[in-house]
Amino acid sequence: MTDVHSERWQAEVDSRLARLELRADEAALTDASLGGRSSVAATGEQDYPDLDSWVHDYFCATFWRPLGGEFRWCSKWQEHREAVVRLDALWCSWKALRRDPALGLSTWFHNFLDPQLLVLLGARGPFVSCSPERHEL
Structure with a gap:
C-alpha cells in the first residue's frame, strides 16, 4: 500500500472508531440516566x-x-x-x-x-x- 492509501485507510479507521466511541458514550449516558436500565427495560x-x-x-x-x-x-x-x-x-x-x-x-x-x-x-x-x-x- 502506498503512503497516501495507508493514510486514507488510517483516517477512515480513526473516523469510524471515533463514531463508535461516541455511540458508546451516548449509550452509557442513557444507561446511567435510567439507573442502569436500557430505555426498553425502564419502560x-x-x-x-x-x-x-x-x-x-x-x-x-x-x-x-x-x-x-x-x-x-x-x-x-x-x-x-x-x-x-x-x-x-x-x-x-x-x-x-x-x-x-x-x-x-x-x-x-x-x-x-x-x-x-x-x-x-x-x-x-x-x-x-x-x-x-x-x-x-
Whole structure:
C-alpha cells in the first residue's frame, strides 16, 4: 500500500472508531440516566402484559398528581368506561411510539398523553363524582 492509501485507510479507521466511541458514550449516558436500565427495560412493554398492570405500574406511578382541586382520580378506574377507553388508547399508542428512539415518547407526550391527562384527571372528566374516599359512577 502506498503512503497516501495507508493514510486514507488510517483516517477512515480513526473516523469510524471515533463514531463508535461516541455511540458508546451516548449509550452509557442513557444507561446511567435510567439507573442502569436500557430505555426498553425502564419502560418495558414486557413488564406490562395488560392494561391494568400498565395503568397501575407505569401510568399511576409515573404521572402522579396530588388529588383534589383540579385533579381527580378513582381507584376503581376500571368501572369508568370512558376512563378505560382513554387509558387503553394511551397504552396502545405508548406501546407503538416508545420504540421510536428519535421522537417516539416526545410525540406520545405531546399528541397523546398531555391532552388525555387534561380530560382524565380534569375536574370535569370521568372521575368528576369520585374522591379518594368515594367512588361514584
